[in-house]
Amino acid sequence: MLNKKTEEKKVAPHLPKEVRLKGQDAIVKENWFLQLFILAVVFGFVSGLVGGMVVNSRFFDNWLWGQDGLGNPATTSSRIESGNLSYENLKRESFSAVFDFYPAAALNKDGFLDPSLKVGSGFFLTSNGYAAASKIILEKFNRKDLVVVDQDKKIYTLEKVAADPVSDLAIVKVNREGASTLSFAGEDDVYSDLDVWLPFLNSGLYQTKVLDADYWIPRIHADYYLNSEKIYRLGLLKNSLDKKSSGIPVVNLRGQTVGMLLGIDASSNFNSFVKSAVISSALKQVLENGIIRRNYLGLQYQEAGEVTGNKKTNRNGVILVNNPFTGAGFVDKKSPLFTVGLKAGDNVLNINDEVISSVRSLPEILLDYSPGSKVKIKYSRDGIEKIEEVILGQISSK
Missing domain, CATH: 2.40.10.10 (Trypsin-like serine proteases)
Structure with missing residues (x-):
């Protein structure tokens, strides 16, 4: 009894009874979570203080956003996008x-x-x-x-x-064997503001940007009249290059072909390029048939969104028109659609449910099919939609 009273007197009488009975050290040991909480508070305060000093320092800015910094977009695209090359x-x-x-x-x-x-x-x-x-x-x-x-x-x-x-x-x-090749970029990988490179053997890699991935600007009134057998929407580069640059591949940072450089566009004074989808489909035709076989639909039209004075709300599809500059009718006599009963002013909307638009024009959609393919074509007349099934014709390289 004497020992217990002596131990109890060692603790100040104003403390709680539990502390007086067990001792202050024992209580602290039992409440281990309290220690962790206190440690976390102290750590948070110190790290916040030090972190704030670092983040607002010139050293941190240079490390993250400087010329060779981790956050500089010009130097870190290879870290952000997997598969990019140095x-x-x-x-x-x-x-x-x-x-x-x-x-x-x-x-x-x-x-x-x-x-x-x-x-x-x-x-x-x-x-x-x-x-x-x-x-x-x-x-x-x-x-x-x-x-x-x-x-x-x-x-x-x-x-x-x-x-x-x-x-x-x-x-x-x-006449070469063992040639090194470039792979093709997908259609979704060709877009405006994309960084691209042009490899010139005599002068090195030239960096530029894709100004417009679906470029088409009519220069004169005749340019509004289009046909289904001519690729007219091209890629456009930001810079103007020498005419002798024609044929150079346009490559992305993954080393894939985005397209092939053409001449200087007269309306923009910038270089245009034929996109990779056109090249890959042409190569497939040559490897399979020895020639380039393309689909023939035989339509003359204007894009619905570009028709002068067009008050229709639907801006997709193409409006069939006679071409006053070439004398060509809205549908050629050899067209698989000639016997369908189309009329000038009809709005051709889609092919196999893929909408014709500025994103994918009619000739670009036709690249997905081989001559002789059976497709469904939807068109509209006076607000009434109809679907016709036709077999695509063929035009070939010489």
Whole structure:
């Protein structure tokens, strides 16, 4: 009894009875969660104080947003998007697939070429020598009058040229095996404000942006009249480049082909490019058939959203019209739709339920099908919609 009273007197009498009986140290040990709470409060206060000092410091700003900072968009796209290449890898992969066209007469007796005599470029799509090039350049020369020169200055000849009947693209066959190639970017990966690169063998990688992924600006009244057998919506680059740049691949940071560079657009003074979907579909046709076979629908029209004075609320689809500049009727006599009973002013809305719009024009939608395919075409007349099933016709490369 004496010991217990003695221990109780060691604790101040004003403290709670439990503390006086067990002792202050025992109570603290039993309430371990109280210790953790106090520790968390102290840690939060200290870390907040130190963190605020760091975040507001010049060192932190440079580390995160400086020229080589982790948060700088110009230097971190490869960290943000999986699959992106470093500058050196992008340069190596794209350069290995690119070649330049020269007139055969540009070769001197020692086999040397004058770089200023280059007439255009191209790039390999398959390891056995199939490549993309500008049809406009190839139409100016006979196939035998051109030679192909790669980054190693090796010289090759052209075996075959297949001109695309619906675009300014050509698929050529070069007598080369083991060529390095570029893969295709998907249609959804081609969009406005996309950073792209152009690999020039004589001057290096040139960086620019896609100004418009679905560019089409009518310059004169005749340009409003379109037909289903011509790709007219192209990509547009931010910068204007030399005419001899035609045929250069437009590549993204993953090393994929976004498109192929064409000439300078007269209305914008910027370079346009044919998109990857056109190139990949043309290559498929050549590999399967030896020529480029495209669909034939035989329609003359204006885009519904571009018809002058059109008061209709529906801006999708195309309005069938006679072309006063060429004399072509709204539907050709050879068209699979000729016997359907279409009339000028009919609004063709979609093909197999895919809406015709500025995002995917009528000729672009037709790229998804092979000649002879059966498709359903919906059109509207006086607010009444109808669906007709037709078999697509064919036009081919020469």
